[in-house]
Amino acid sequence: MSIAKTFLGLLEGGPSHGYDLKRAYDEKFGQDRPLAYGQVYATLSRLLKHGLVELDGVEQGGGPDRKRYAITDAGVADVDLWLAQPERPEQYLQTTLYAKVVLALLTDRPATDVLDTQRAEHLRTMRELTRRKTGGDLADQLVCDHALFHLEADLRWLELTAARLDQLRTEVAS
Amino acid sequence: MSLLPRRPSSRTGGTDDVRPTDGSPGQDEAAGPLLRGVDLHKAFGSTAALEGASFSVSPGEIVAVMGPSGSGKSTLLHCLAGIVPPDRGSVTFDGRDVAALSDAERGALRRSAFGFVFQFGQLVPELSCRENVALPLRLNGVRRKDAERRADEWLERLEVAGVARQTPGRVSGGQGQRVAVARALATEPRVLFADEPTGALDSLNGERVMELLSGAARETGAAVVLVTHEARVAAYSDREVVVRDGRTRTTEVVA
Numbered sequence: 001m002s003i004a005k006t007f008l009g010l011l012e013g014g015p016s017h018g019y020d021l022k023r024a025y026d027e028k029f030g031q032d033r034p035l036a037y038g039q040v041y042a043t044l045s046r047l048l049k050h051g052l053v054e055l056d057g058v059e060q061g062g063g064p065d066r067k068r069y070a071i072t073d074a075g076v077a078d079v080d081l082w083l084a085q086p087e088r089p090e091q092y093l094q095t096t097l098y099a100k101v102v103l104a105l106l107t108d109r110p111a112t113d114v115l116d117t118q119r120a121e122h123l124r125t126m127r128e129l130t131r132r133k134t135g136g137d138l139a140d141q142l143v144c145d146h147a148l149f150h151l152e153a154d155l156r157w158l159e160l161t162a163a164r165l166d167q168l169r170t171e172v173a174s
Numbered sequence: 175m176s177l178l179p180r181r182p183s184s185r186t187g188g189t190d191d192v193r194p195t196d197g198s199p200g201q202d203e204a205a206g207p208l209l210r211g212v213d214l215h216k217a218f219g220s221t222a223a224l225e226g227a228s229f230s231v232s233p234g235e236i237v238a239v240m241g242p243s244g245s246g247k248s249t250l251l252h253c254l255a256g257i258v259p260p261d262r263g264s265v266t267f268d269g270r271d272v273a274a275l276s277d278a279e280r281g282a283l284r285r286s287a288f289g290f291v292f293q294f295g296q297l298v299p300e301l302s303c304r305e306n307v308a309l310p311l312r313l314n315g316v317r318r319k320d321a322e323r324r325a326d327e328w329l330e331r332l333e334v335a336g337v338a339r340q341t342p343g344r345v346s347g348g349q350g351q352r353v354a355v356a357r358a359l360a361t362e363p364r365v366l367f368a369d370e371p372t373g374a375l376d377s378l379n380g381e382r383v384m385e386l387l388s389g390a391a392r393e394t395g396a397a398v399v400l401v402t403h404e405a406r407v408a409a410y411s412d413r414e415v416v417v418r419d420g421r422t423r424t425t426e427v428v429a
Contacts, residue, residue, distance in 0.1 A: 127409050
């Protein structure tokens with residue numbers, strides 16, 4: 001999953017320090033794998049370099065300077081593009097999709113569109129596999145069926161998530 | 175048995191055939207959709223089933239109608255097929271307003287130009303499988319001998335020739351559903367409506383029914399409206415329309 005895109009999405013809610021971004025990320029998407037501070041600051045300096053975030057202020061205190069980052073217009077456009085593009089259908093995709101749905105809800109974008117776009121992409125791949133299977137030998141059929149069942153599981157998750165969007169919206173807002 | 179391509183004279187109904195002689199859907203697609211529903215609304219009592227659903231299908235095209243249970247998929251199919259009238263919106267088949275037809279004309283249209291497959295075959299239990307497939311042909315005035323010969327051809331096409339003499343109660347679910355597909359296609363409909371056609375079957379039987387159904391539909395150039403909540407079934411279609419809360423959505427992937 002893209003930490004950079006996720007940070008951008010989180011920054012749409014308002015400027016933030018690296019430490020607060022890490023905390024928000026770990027809480028919403030980290031599950032049992034919290035981000036290392038090195039990853040956080042490397043990601044932020046890359047975003048800064050590409051003009052997707054800018055420095056919003058530097059607080060000086062007893063310890064190291066605390067930089068506050070804000071998303072730029074180019075950063076918002078980057079999030080738009082990311083959310084609108086489906087992920088390549090593959091196994092264990094849910095973490096990225098989940099992050100996209102949560103960020104769409106957090107930033108008042110239509111989360112249903114994220115799910116619908118992904119469904120269309122999954123079905124496109126499933127059609128290709130079905131065509132290959134229909135014209136293929138038994139080995140083709142078995143290989144394609146394996147992939148089809150996995151993609152179908154993703155789609156079931158999409159449908160379930162679509163049905164629970166209102167509930168998820170309430171939870172991520174709290 | 176060759177199903178390619180049909181002559182207009184082989185059609186059992188009285189509708190004009192605009193199918194291209196080469197069997198490809200291309201020319202018809204250029205001419206626009208064969209069946210189109212626009213802004214359809216339908217309520218049952220105080221429950222709204224459709225709230226602005228739109229849909230179109232071209233000759234030779236298979237379109238999956240997807241969505242969760244209770245989203246309005248089947249109601250959309252019923253409105254498109256002229257089984258229930260929409261409260262608002264229009265349905266046109268081959269350029270004709272279906273709502274403007276009399277009940278008798280609509281019934282004739284369903285018998286001659288439309289075919290139906292439902293989740294549970296809904297075969298007539300007292301008749302043999304051959305008689306079930308021949309039934310819609312007989313209702314359209316085809317002589318018994320011809321109807322049964324064509325029924326046998328369709329049963330063979332659907333790989334269930336062996337159950338021709340059996341009654342539906344004595345055949346397996348997968349066989350029964352293939353008989354139902356044969357019955358739906360026997361009149362060589364221009365639109366095949368399939369409502370969860372594999373919903374009652376296991377994976378293997380479901381796959382085979384879909385292979386045969388989609389293969390036969392493509393050979394005959396029939397348009398197919400395929401209602402399903404199963405992605406693997408929808409993967410036999412050319413495109414999908416998603417119904418949610420009575421409204422349709424189509425999705426285009428961002429390039």
